[in-house]
Amino acid sequence: MKRWLRQRVDAAYERLLSQEISGAPTHVAVIQDGNRRYARRQGGDAHEGHRAGAETTERVLEWCQDIGVEELTLYTFSTENFERPAEENEALFDLLCEKLHEFADADRVHENEVCIRAIGETEMLPERVQNAVEYAERRTYGYDQFVLNIALAYGGRSRLLEAARGVAESVDAGDLDHEAIDVEDIERRLYDQPVRDVDLIIRPGGEERTSNFLPWHANGNEAAVFFCTPYWPEFSKADFLRGIRTYEHRQESWRRTRARRALALLGAVSEPELAEARSIVDRFRDSLPSSEQPEDDEFEPSDSSGRAAD
Template identity: 50%
Template sequence: MLRSRIEPLYERYLRWQVKHIPRHIAVIQDGNRRYAREQGLDSSFGHRLGADTTEHVLDWACELGVRHITLYTFSTENFRRDKRELAELFALFREKFLAILTDKRVHKNHIRVQMIGDRSLLPDDLLETIDAAEKATQHYSEYFINVALAYGGRNEIVHAARSILDEVKRGILDPATINPDTVESHLNRGESIPPVDLIIRTGNDCRTSNFLPWLANGHESAVYFCAPYWPAFRKIDLLRAVRVYDQRMRLKESSGQRG
């Protein structure tokens, strides 16, 4: 009872502290399985609770004015999990992408949904649903949700290198003109994704796990590691993360003034 009264006050306090809102937040949603295990439940329960948390976080981010959210939902390394868990995850992903077609929040707020990652690794029925969600929102440009599925940062850069080499071989691209913009344009991702301002990782693991190395590490994004497993992530945790970004931006402003 006391917590339910204090948390809204603390949320307002944190929001009052923040001046700078990141344009693009990338989230490593870690801890679904560990959360379920500690509750004595099957991992599928943790994944479903994690999906519910994702919806809340998207609402909170929209309230704050964060225009781009990238969710590290399923990595290339996750394919090593057992077949039953993979089938459950793919069914959950399909369900959530299907829900986008009729989600009033998506269409009211003009949210564009797109997948980043290696589509060749995903089952056809899931890809069909992803394609449908992308087509249904492709004309929206107010907010962007980028879902990283079958994604790996090194895999993304390898694909970009292959694509560039192919264009050089076909005479489309002059090797002398290759620059960072060339590489960025060939990354295996959706459209209109700006550099990452803030990475959030839950689950008390302090690493970025091969996530968006070009858009995040290459642009020196702020990073916030926190202890709660993803299903237990709260609005307070999001605001604390945004405060870290805000503190960094204030420091940059201060340094600029001194310079």
């Protein structure tokens, strides 16, 4: 297909997808996969792939802000990536330093009050990268309109392990009652600043796995997951909008499931429980097909014999 025709088709598809989307997830997490494979296919080296991927990252940041996403987390460098060739990692570290300074000084970042944060074992990174992280965090500290988390030297299981150790130490020291341990005790120890639950994980590059990415915030929230085949440097706005559409379909399915469960319980609940079940049905009634819409008399509690109570 000729390039001009391809561009017109893509633009029309983007408009169609935009019309189908009615909302946006609060927190999107992206596994930036396929930079090196893209470079090899183009006949270049890994560094060229990472630089092309950085351009995609800037576009995705704009797309998120355009549709109302409030937090974006980018899986940029995992703890396993340290095992890659040193010359490849050094080139990537130089690119990270360049982009962190560039982002921290960008007018659009300050105009849109973007808070830049790094999550992960950043002390494992070269000093120049740590300095760039500190610069970006300091320059955008206090902004709260949009949060950009950059996962560097990141491993999901290692973060959970460190949090568990922190809880155990607090219990041993007598600062925390083991019977009082709750979700907040874990979350406070995962990251220096709060991270919202993940609503949608996007992974390009053809792999269909989440690679130990934000397990507490994604799995615990039953996040939607969107896999697609383009390598990260090729990731388009249409791909992004398809991911958002996947999230919306997942949310609608969740609403229907909640409503159906509440309806199924109505005939067997006691009076106090009935009020809660009715509240759930009222909230999610519009997500049910018309054939499943309950009648008002279905909200009446039943006695032990199964008859509607007088």
